[in-house]
Amino acid sequence: MHHRILDEYTKHYGSPTYTVEHYEVNLVVKLASNHLDGRAMLRIRALEDLNEIPLNLNGLKIIKATCQGRKVSVSKKHHRVVISTPSRIKAGDHIELNLRYGGNPSVDNGQWGEVGWEELTDGILVSGQPVGASTWFPCNDHPSHKSSYRFEVSTDAGYRVVANGDLISHSRSASRNTWVYEQREPMATYLATLQIGRYIEIAFDRGHHLLAYSVPGNDLPVRGAFAKQSQMAEIFERKFGPYPFENYKIVVVDDELEIPLEAQGMSIFGRNHLSLEWEAQRLIAHEFAHQWFGNSLTPSRWKDIWLNEGFACFSEWVYSEHAGVMPIEQRARAAWEKLKSLPQDLQIGDPGPKDMFDDRVYKRGALTLYALLTALGEKAFYEMLRDWTASYQHSSVDTKKFTKHLKKHASGVDVDQILQSWLTDLELPGFPA
Numbered sequence: 514m515h516h517r518i519l520d521e522y523t524k525h526y527g528s529p530t531y532t533v534e535h536y537e538v539n540l541v542v543k544l545a546s547n548h549l550d551g552r553a554m555l556r557i558r559a560l561e562d563l564n565e566i567p568l569n570l571n572g573l574k575i576i577k578a579t580c581q582g583r584k585v586s587v588s589k590k591h592h593r594v595v596i597s598t599p600s601r602i603k604a605g606d607h608i609e610l611n612l613r614y615g616g617n618p619s620v621d622n623g624q625w626g627e628v629g630w631e632e633l634t635d636g637i638l639v640s641g642q643p644v645g646a647s648t649w650f651p652c653n654d655h656p657s658h659k660s661s662y663r664f665e666v667s668t669d670a671g672y673r674v675v676a677n678g679d680l681i682s683h684s685r686s687a688s689r690n691t692w693v694y695e696q697r698e699p700m701a702t703y704l705a706t707l708q709i710g711r712y713i714e715i716a717f718d719r720g721h722h723l724l725a726y727s728v729p730g731n732d733l734p735v736r737g738a739f740a741k742q743s744q745m746a747e748i749f750e751r752k753f754g755p756y757p758f759e760n761y762k763i764v765v766v767d768d769e770l771e772i773p774l775e776a777q778g779m780s781i782f783g784r785n786h787l788s789l790e791w792e793a794q795r796l797i798a799h800e801f802a803h804q805w806f807g808n809s810l811t812p813s814r815w816k817d818i819w820l821n822e823g824f825a826c827f828s829e830w831v832y833s834e835h836a837g838v839m840p841i842e843q844r845a846r847a848a849w850e851k852l853k854s855l856p857q858d859l860q861i862g863d864p865g866p867k868d869m870f871d872d873r874v875y876k877r878g879a880l881t882l883y884a885l886l887t888a889l890g891e892k893a894f895y896e897m898l899r900d901w902t903a904s905y906q907h908s909s910v911d912t913k914k915f916t917k918h919l920k921k922h923a924s925g926v927d928v929d930q931i932l933q934s935w936l937t938d939l940e941l942p943g944f945p946a
Contacts, residue, residue, distance in 0.1 A: 516567055516593065519655050522815035522866040525592035526644050527655025528567045531559050534607075535661045538650045541689075542668040542709065547632055549573065549618050553650050555610040559602045566610065567593040569647035569654040571629070573616040580610050594651065612651050621648050624867060633768050636672065636710030638781065640774045643815060643869075646702035657813040657909055659699035666707065667691040673712040675726055675764050677705055677777050696777065698758060699907050701811045706776035708764045717742070722760035728767045731784070735765050738787040738797070741836065745798055748835045749805070749828065754899040757809035757906055761801070773800050777808045791838065795829045802828030805902050813909040816863045818870075819936065820910055823861070823878015830879065845883040848876040849944045862912055862936030881935035884945040885919070888926045897922035912936065 519527040537554040551573070557566065566580075567590070575587045575594060583599045602608055620627035621644060629648030631638045639649060647654050664676040667689045678696030685691075696705075712726040715735050723742055727735050742763075750756055762779035770783030773796050780800035786793050806824035830844040852873060859868055861877045868874070886894045901918055912932070919928045934942040 516590070519657070520814055520816075522869060523644055523655065526569050526647070527658065528593075528653055530561050530563050531557050531566060531653065532658050533557055533653050533660045535663075536650065536652065536705075537663045537665075539665045540649075540667070540707075542637065542666060544636070544669050544672065544709070547617050547619075547637075549615055549630075549649065551612075551614045551650065553610075553612045553614065555612070555651070557608050557610055559604050559606050559608070561604045562601060564598050564601050566596045566598065568596060568651045569644070570594045570614065570651040571621050571647045572619050573614050573648075575612055575614045575651065577613040578610070581608055614651060618649050621645060625870065630707075633710065633766055635767065636708070638708055638766055638768075638774075639706045640781075641703040641706055642775065643703055646705055649707065650705075652702045654702045656701040656703060656811050656815070659701050659811060659907070659909065661698070662694075662696040662700060662705060664694045664696075664707070665691065666693075666709075668709055671711060672709050673726065675708040675712065675762060675779070677779065679759055698777075698809075700777045700808075704775070704777035704808055704811075706774070706779065706781070708766070708781060710764075710766060712764065723763070724760055725763040725765070727765040731765060731767075731787075734784075734787040735763075738789065738793060739763060740789070741794065742797070742801070744836060745801055745832055748832055749802060752831055752835075752895050752898065753802075753805045753828075754902040757804060757902070761804065772796070775800055775803045775807060778804065791833075794838075795833075798829045798832040799825045809907055810902060810905045810910045811908075813911050815866070815869055817911045818864070819861050819874055819878035819881070820912065820915065822870075822875045823881055826875040826879035827882040830883070841883070841886075845880060846944060848880060849941070852876055852880070852941050857939050857941050860937060860939060862932075877935060877941070880945070881932065884931050884935055884942070885923075885928075887945040888931060889923050893922055 517529055518524050519529045533555045535556040539552040541550040578585050578587050578596050580598050586597045588595050618630035620631050621629045628640050629645030646652050666674045670688055670690055674692035676694040678694045681693040681695050683692050711728050713729055715725040715732050717723045717725055725735055758778040764781045769785040774781040802825040807821035812820050830841045833839050833844055834841040859873050861874055864874050
């Protein structure tokens with residue numbers, strides 16, 4: 514069977530033939546040898562008739578597979594692991610897949626640099642975007658598929674496991690600790706994460722269910738750097754609508770990170786991000802904004818990445834203005850000036866896989882929203898945004914849906930023209946007056 518490509522940006526990842534409604538991932542992680550013993554249960558719904566299930570799993574081996582309780586064969590095809598089903602599955606049917614797997618997980622080093630399971634100086638970090646999920650659990654790795662999850666992770670005593678969702682239980686034995694998390698709101702695979710370190714919880718004002726984790730001795734710097742978090746939450750809730758998850762977790766690893774990492778309901782920072790300087794605060798605002806734009810509203814294709822990054826970058830400016838740092842217009846103008854000096858050869862609404870994380874997608878995506886803000890006026894614009902996050906909460910979005918949504922809120926504004934000039938045309942439009 515020829516595997517249909519689900520997304521030209523991540524050709525070998527994801528399958529349109531089925532969706533996973535629920536993942537249960539059970540891991541035993543031995544830190545010294547970086548060894549993982551895994552069991553995964555996937556509750557699958559067939560989207561068409563099928564007799565095999567292509568999965569993504571990188572660098573780990575499936576030891577045993579059962580489908581509907583019957584042992585089934587596993588083969589490797591190109592970049593996928595393919596599980597045969599005992600009999601033909603009809604579209605709409607549900608099946609349960611149980612997999613035992615293991616090995617020494619590592620990062621996947623592809624065209625987006627190193628993604629996935631990474632060893633820290635003392636612990637583990639997972640960066641999922643865009644295709645890192647398959648380095649630690651077998652999955653249908655594409656953002657158009659959103660599922661609920663249960664993670665049960667056992668690891669060395671003295672370490673804390675932080676994963677997405679609510680902490681359901683924590684138990685200790687002599688040599689090991691087991692942590693169980695449940696992520697009930699639908700989540701894309703790239704937003705699933707696992708962080709393991711000698712972390713302790715840092716007490717914050719309990720507003721907005723903020724939880725922070727870092728190594729001992731980091732309390733003051735962490736509390737200092739995130740002192741503005743509750744003000745940020747107030748501004749974003751006022752502008753974008755209610756925070757979409759149960760809680761917000763911040764993990765500060767004891768290493769330097771090039772950039773912070775986004776995950777659902779949480780963000781991961783390096784110790785180099787602990788500062789009240791704008792550069793660090795901008796990143797803190799950016800990652801937090803992704804909870805609305807990217808995590809709750811997830812693009813159904815990677816080409817619409819501007820719906821994540823443009824919105825999160827625009828959110829930095831919103832925070833900047835409302836926290837009294839610098840007006841939005843000044844931020845927008847600085848971004849526009851910078852773009853003016855760079856090559857104008859990138860289509861923001863479809864940048865191609867190589868350039869999907871190019872800074873121009875972020876800045877020009879944000880300017881698209883700034884152009885809409887100037888065209889609609891503040892009141893209508895933020896009403897439109899709040900309705901956008903409410904209408905598509907915990908689901909999938911694309912530029913077409915956004916265009917249609919805009920037209921509902923922007924009578925008398927040539928929405929198509931604005932989006933065409935900012936997202937499709939290569940040449941940078943004039944600064945929105």
